[in-house]
Amino acid sequence: MKVYLINTPGFTETNKVLDFLNSLNGPISFNYNNAPIEISDYAPSFDKLFAACKLYRSTNADIKEDDFVVLLTEKPNQSNWFSASKEKNIFVCTSDWERFSHIDTIYSIAFQVAENLIQSILGLNIDNIDEKYVHFMLKSCINDFCQNKFDIIAKMKSASICNDCLQLVRQKFEGNMEVFFQLKSILNRIRDIYELEFTNLQIGQLSNVVIHQDGTFRFEKYNLEMQLNPLRSALYAFFLKNGTIKYTNEDLRNNVDLKNEIIQLYRYFKRQIEFKNINEQYANLYNKINNDEIICTIDKLFQQEIDGRRPNYPSNKSEINHEINKTIQIDQVKDNYYITKGINNSVSLSNHYVKWADGII
Numbered sequence: 001m002k003v004y005l006i007n008t009p010g011f012t013e014t015n016k017v018l019d020f021l022n023s024l025n026g027p028i029s030f031n032y033n034n035a036p037i038e039i040s041d042y043a044p045s046f047d048k049l050f051a052a053c054k055l056y057r058s059t060n061a062d063i064k065e066d067d068f069v070v071l072l073t074e075k076p077n078q079s080n081w082f083s084a085s086k087e088k089n090i091f092v093c094t095s096d097w098e099r100f101s102h103i104d105t106i107y108s109i110a111f112q113v114a115e116n117l118i119q120s121i122l123g124l125n126i127d128n129i130d131e132k133y134v135h136f137m138l139k140s141c142i143n144d145f146c147q148n149k150f151d152i153i154a155k156m157k158s159a160s161i162c163n164d165c166l167q168l169v170r171q172k173f174e175g176n177m178e179v180f181f182q183l184k185s186i187l188n189r190i191r192d193i194y195e196l197e198f199t200n201l202q203i204g205q206l207s208n209v210v211i212h213q214d215g216t217f218r219f220e221k222y223n224l225e226m227q228l229n230p231l232r233s234a235l236y237a238f239f240l241k242n243g244t245i246k247y248t249n250e251d252l253r254n255n256v257d258l259k260n261e262i263i264q265l266y267r268y269f270k271r272q273i274e275f276k277n278i279n280e281q282y283a284n285l286y287n288k289i290n291n292d293e294i295i296c297t298i299d300k301l302f303q304q305e306i307d308g309r310r311p312n313y314p315s316n317k318s319e320i321n322h323e324i325n326k327t328i329q330i331d332q333v334k335d336n337y338y339i340t341k342g343i344n345n346s347v348s349l350s351n352h353y354v355k356w357a358d359g360i361i
């Protein structure tokens with residue numbers, strides 16, 4: 001399932017919202033095409049806002065009927081709502097959030113995106129409100145109407161869904177629960193951010209990762225660094241380089257292009273350390289032997305489990321994660337962007353945060 005974010009020119013933080021939404025695993029991929037959509041009215045009607053989504057659909061052949069389009073706009077709307085959905089089109093108002101919530105505005109916006117995706121899949125209709133599932137009395141459910149706009153804080157801090165709505169979730173997401181779990185984990189993460197703010201931890205500021213050829217990974221903003229051996233450097237650099245692209249273990253084992261990419265990276269890191277120690281006249285000969293050894297090491301890395309012994313790859317991956325957790329130990333929300341995730345073999349950090357100290361590979 002694909003969700004396309006678009007924005008009007010006055011909202012400039014869509015990339016941040018996108019990074020956050022993509023930081024949680026699941027079948028939904030969030031995408032962003034940063035060509036802003038102009039809407040001339042100061043406070044457009046719902047029809048105008050949904051028309052902007054439709055226009056975007058009609059001018060982009062990639063968007064399928066089943067995909068969602070979400071317009072993020074700083075403009076207030078005629079009914080003064082935070083957001084609304086109609087079929088698979090959604091708008092979210094991005095301004096004024098600091099009046100209602102003290103956490104970074106991008107999280108409130110992301111909450112609205114996830115909430116509206118759920119509501120749209122539940123089939124809630126703003127033109128014909130079903131009061132069983134849209135609550136005018138506060139229930140701390142994501143489907144609270146929040147006529148008093150300050151009530152929104154209750155739903156964001158609870159991220160919960162009442163029993164009535166949960167029944168509907170079971171019915172409407174049947175066979176598609178992974179989609180629901182991903183959306184719910186976005187809501188849960190934002191609820192957790194309130195908790196973390198409460199304990200006065202800094203969150204949400206992602207750092208560049210600068211990769212050095214000697215296997216140093218430097219987290220610039222936190223002024224922290226970690227050191228990995230050449231093999232782990234190659235693996236981690238591969239994940240960072242490919243950002244949020246997901247690969248299965250089979251892909252890594254069998255796809256020649258991916259394997260060559262890792263071999264190249266391994267060569268890059270290993271040379272820095274080993275060439276220091278050898279005489280230049282032996283360099284060519286050494287390079288030949290070294291190449292075979294490099295290919296063999298990477299082949300071994302992705303071998304299947306042998307004789308009940310844990311294969312090389314998962315233990316290297318968990319060692320990398322261990323080093324990251326040890327390095328950025330103050331904040332689990334931040335850590336989560338940098339570690340390599342379970343079966344997806346990806347990180348949650350966009351690759352525009354990745355820099356190479358010694359030139360681009």
Ligand SMILES: [Zn+2]
Pocket residue numbers: 133135139141142143144161162163164165166
């Ligand atoms: Zn409810």
